[in-house]
Amino acid sequence: MGEQAVTGADGAPAPERTxxxxxxxxxxxxxxxxxxxxxxxADGAPAxxxxxxxxxxxADAGGATGPRSRTADIVPGPGGxxxxxxxxxxxxxxxxxxxxxxxxSLHVQYKDADEWYAVTGGSAPLPxxxxxxxxxxxxxxxxxxxxx
Numbered sequence: 001m002g003e004q005a006v007t008g009a010d011g012a013p014a015p016e017r018t019x020x021x022x023x024x025x026x027x028x029x030x031x032x033x034x035x036x037x038x039x040x041x042a043d044g045a046p047a048x049x050x051x052x053x054x055x056x057x058x059a060d061a062g063g064a065t066g067p068r069s070r071t072a073d074i075v076p077g078p079g080g081x082x083x084x085x086x087x088x089x090x091x092x093x094x095x096x097x098x099x100x101x102x103x104x105s106l107h108v109q110y111k112d113a114d115e116w117y118a119v120t121g122g123s124a125p126l127p128x129x130x131x132x133x134x135x136x137x138x139x140x141x142x143x144x145x146x147x148x
Contacts, residue, residue: 067100068129070136073111077145081108083117095119095143097136102127104135 072095080090092111097104106122109115126135 067098068132069096069098070132071096072136072140072144074108074140074144075146076143077148081143082120083108084120085117089117095136095139097132097139099126099129099132104132106139 104126106119
C-alpha cells in the first residue's frame with residue numbers, strides 16, 4: 001500500500017508528527033496550541049459564540065432575549081377582552097403572546113383581521129424567553145372561555 005498525505009485546515013501538508021516516549025503525539029505532548037475546532041460551521045460562517053435557549057446559550061440571531069411570539073385562537077367569555085386602543089373586543093379572536101427585550105406582552109385581533117390591539121394590563125417583565133410558553137398557556141387558559 002502507498003502512503004497517504006495528511007493535510008491541515010488550509011490544504012497545506014500537515015507537519016510530521018512522531019509519537020513521544022509514552023506513545024502520545026509529540027506535538028500534543030509539547031503543549032503546542034492547535035485549533036479548538038475543525039474551523040467549520042454548517043452555514044459556512046466563521047465559528048462564533050452562540051447561545052442555545054435552555055442550555056445557557058442561544059442558537060438563533062435573537063438569542064435568549066430576541067423577539068419571539070406564540071398565537072392561539074380564542075373565544076373570550078362574557079365581557080370580552082379589554083384593549084388599550086379600542087376598548088372591549090368580543091367574538092372569535094386570535095391571541096398573540098410576544099417576548100422581546102425582557103418583556104412579555106399580550107395582543108388580540110379579530111380572527112383573520114390585520115389590526116392587533118394591546119391587551120390592557122397584558123405586559124410584564126419576563127427575564128427569560130424560556131417562560132414564554134408558560135405565560136402564553138396561562139393567558140389562553142384565562143381568556144379562552146367559549147362556554148361563557
